[in-house]
Amino acid sequence: MARVLERLMPYLLIAPALIFLAAFFLVPLAEALLVSFRGSGGTWGFQNYARAASDLNFTPALRNTLILVLIAVPLQVALALGMAVMLQKVERGRDLVLWIWTIPLGISDLAAGIVWLSIFTERGYLNSALMAMGLIGSPMSMLTYETPLALFAAVALAEIWRATAIVFIILVSGIQLVPKEYGEAAEIFGASPWTRFRRITLPLLKPSLQTALILRTILAFEVFAVVAALGGTNIRVLAGEAYAWQNDNQNHGVAAAYAVVILALSLAATIAYLKLLGEKKGMRT
């Protein structure tokens, strides 16, 4: 009896998580997939996808989301990597620095959007500063439909500010696992700090980088509240369109089609990261 229980124990321990995932992730996922393929008359097919794709906002939403991911994610990873390396070198006040740098992690998407709204709005701090420096004569609009570049830059900045902390935390925990002996040995052999970083820290940080990239890219594809706070419907993103079709247009089929498109993009990015940054067989000893 004891042996049976021992053999069953691993399955019993993972059972709650599996049941939870099945009930609250797999079932809704299957439901969303079914809804996305079910047309208005109960027929099955790609009608919802065709309707989403033919919508005027689809292309701008897809383009904005993809560009945002392509700009924000690499910048965040580079910034977080720099921050993690700097933190390693900090001797005094390390905990305080870590605490300050992770503050945005505790701020919700919407609150972060509102924080940056106070800066970029017409009567905000940026216009006040530009005016004080004599660079502009009157307040400039930056978050309107007529200023897509400025609006996009504001959203990208807010996203980078808000979500770099999560990448940073993952990289800090990864960098702490890199044995110092390797760097010390390389230093003895005359390797420069840059070479040590490139040849020792970066390769050993690959698993953490992979996790950070996957997590961050998936979240970037889902960007919504920051965009809603800063630009409303002046800038279109996929998650915003899904929300609009679900709530404003009350068309659950097209909303589900948008959700499936976001899921497909996230899945494709995850697979790409796993392939590109995955360890080759035989690397581990």
Next chain:
Amino acid sequence: MSRALRKALLIAGVTLVSLWVLTPIYLLLASSLAGRLGVNAWPKPLFPAAPTLEVLQFFFRVEGVWKATLVSLQVAAMTMLFSLLLGAPRAMRSPATPSPARTPSASWCCSRAPSPSRSSPCH
């Protein structure tokens, strides 16, 4: 690069990133302490001339704020509880996945001597 220059660069970098993180939060705080007139003031002062809690007091008197706060707290507590209940047994099941960063050091420090390195996973 000399040691002093490296230290100066490090301090500059840490300060710059800290300012990047803290400035937007400070600006929002300054805006909320500037009073009703300060919210729409133009140009916006960097430091509120007469800081007041007027706007914050008004906010907390708005109907539903406390109720919404309570709901948020309940959701946060339940999320933590369910995450722990579901995650803890799952974590016990799976042994830590060895990573190339961890494996060599772990085998070194566990098989020979305590590692002097602070970054070692054994300490």
